[in-house]
Amino acid sequence: MIELDSVTKLYGTVIGVNDVSLTLGPGAHGLLGPNGSGKTTFLNLITGQLRPTRGRVRMFGENPWDNPRLYRRIGICPSFEGLYAEITARDWVIYMLRLHGFSPVEAERRALDALEIVGMTASMDRTMGSYSRGMRQRTKLAQAIAHEPELLILDEPFNGLDPVGRHEITMLLKDWVKAGGSLIIASHILYEVETLATSFLLVSGGRLLASGTPEEVHSLLKNLPNEFVIRGEGLRELSQKMIAEQLVDSIRLDGGDRLTVTTHQPTALTSRLPEWNSGGSIRITELSSGDDTLQALFTTLMRIHRGELR
Numbered sequence: 001m002i003e004l005d006s007v008t009k010l011y012g013t014v015i016g017v018n019d020v021s022l023t024l025g026p027g028a029h030g031l032l033g034p035n036g037s038g039k040t041t042f043l044n045l046i047t048g049q050l051r052p053t054r055g056r057v058r059m060f061g062e063n064p065w066d067n068p069r070l071y072r073r074i075g076i077c078p079s080f081e082g083l084y085a086e087i088t089a090r091d092w093v094i095y096m097l098r099l100h101g102f103s104p105v106e107a108e109r110r111a112l113d114a115l116e117i118v119g120m121t122a123s124m125d126r127t128m129g130s131y132s133r134g135m136r137q138r139t140k141l142a143q144a145i146a147h148e149p150e151l152l153i154l155d156e157p158f159n160g161l162d163p164v165g166r167h168e169i170t171m172l173l174k175d176w177v178k179a180g181g182s183l184i185i186a187s188h189i190l191y192e193v194e195t196l197a198t199s200f201l202l203v204s205g206g207r208l209l210a211s212g213t214p215e216e217v218h219s220l221l222k223n224l225p226n227e228f229v230i231r232g233e234g235l236r237e238l239s240q241k242m243i244a245e246q247l248v249d250s251i252r253l254d255g256g257d258r259l260t261v262t263t264h265q266p267t268a269l270t271s272r273l274p275e276w277n278s279g280g281s282i283r284i285t286e287l288s289s290g291d292d293t294l295q296a297l298f299t300t301l302m303r304i305h306r307g308e309l310r
Contacts (some may be wrong), residue, residue, distance in 0.1 A: 001026055001151065001182060002046055007055035009041055009206075016041035018206040019055075024184075026150075028177045030193030030200035031186040038206035039186040040079065043155055046184075047076060060150075072100055075144035079155035079186075081136060085129030089120055089139045092128065096143045114146035115139075119168060133160030141169065145176070152176065152183040158192050170195055202301055209301050217297050224300060225249055226266040228289050230259040230273075234282035241276055242269070 002024040009016040017038050031039050044050040045057050048064030057064060064070055084092065090111060097107035115124045118138040123131070128139060137160050144152055152173075158166050173183060173196055187193050193200060194214075202209045202217075210217045230238070235253060242248045242261065247269045252260045263269050270287075277284045 001060060003056075003058040004045070005056040007045060007052045007057055009045060009050060010053040015206045017045065017052075020206075020208045021055075022201065022208060022211060026182045027199065028182065028197045029184045030197030031184055031203065032188070032190060032193055032200055033203040034188050037188075037204045039188075039203060040155055041206070042203065043153055043184070043186060047074065047153060072147065073149055074151045074153060075147065075149035077137075077140045077144040077152070077154045077157050079159065083128045083136055083139065086127050088125050088127055089115060089131075089142070090124040092139070093143045093146055097146055100147045102147070110146045111142070114142040117145065117172060118142045119165075134162060134165050137161055138165070138169070141172075150182060152181060154183060154185045156187055157185060158187070158189070166192075202297075204302060204305055207305070209305055210297075214297065217301075224304075225262040225264050226289060227260065227262050228266070228269070228287060230261065230284055231257055231286040232282070232284040233257070234280070235259045238276060238282050238284075241272075245272070247272065
């Protein structure tokens with residue numbers, strides 16, 4: 001569906017995307033990264049709104065630059081607020097469908113269907129300048145799906161939505177994928193992507209840090225140190241035992257009742273804790289570690305990228 005071969009995009013001396021190569025097939029893909037990481041530049045490259053400084057981009061096997069026929073196959077929900085304040089949502093979505101070549105009658109039918117799907121029927125004849133940010137997001141999504149594209153490209157689609165709106169749009173997108181549609185959703189909020197995507201791309205500073213399913217990225221991290229926080233009593237003595245058996249890489253005692261340790265031997269360490277905790281002056285009341293979600297993966301990979309972990 002999408003191919004990038006050694007793609008770099010420069011804005012003068014600023015790097016937007018840095019030597020990225022990847023292949024994406026049909027499905028639901030998450031594009032994760034902090035603000036300014038290169039997500040929007042990546043999306044603009046694959047949709048033909050930008051030309052790469054170096055490398056090659058292909059969308060459905062074609063060069064997307066100056067290729068209008070590709071736009072019938074994709075739906076774009078941009079992050080920017082490019083709406084016309086004095087036009088109604090109904091008129092705007094109809095106009096966008098007319099640009100795709102639909103007749104006036106078919107364009108109106110599709111516009112009404114799309115606006116109903118996103119929950120905008122009651123407000124579709126109001127001017128968009130009177131809309132809340134969440135309503136504008138719904139309207140942008142309506143125009144993105146109205147022509148029934150093969151691929152949806154969504155840049156921060158949940159911005160401005162309240163919890164109910166987020167849930168409704170999430171369910172809409174899940175149904176889209178179940179029906180065989182593909183999507184790329186860019187976000188800096190990990191749980192938004194985790195509920196929708198079966199694979200993800202993690203970018204920072206214009207570079208691709210990791211790609212694949214969450215399980216595949218987890219496999220990259222198995223040799224990295226694990227961090228544990230231990231609470232209880234007798235932690236100074238516990239620290240000495242861990243150091244004596246060479247089970248920890250680093251250790252920090254905070255306030256006498258909280259111990260933070262990093263280790264490359266999490267199984268060996270946790271198997272010794274019950275024995276040390278059985279009687280004597282050591283009493284462990286709480287043991288916690290990094291969770292097994294994309295948030296933990298994102299944090300760890302960012303630390304690798306910054307050189308904090310090796």
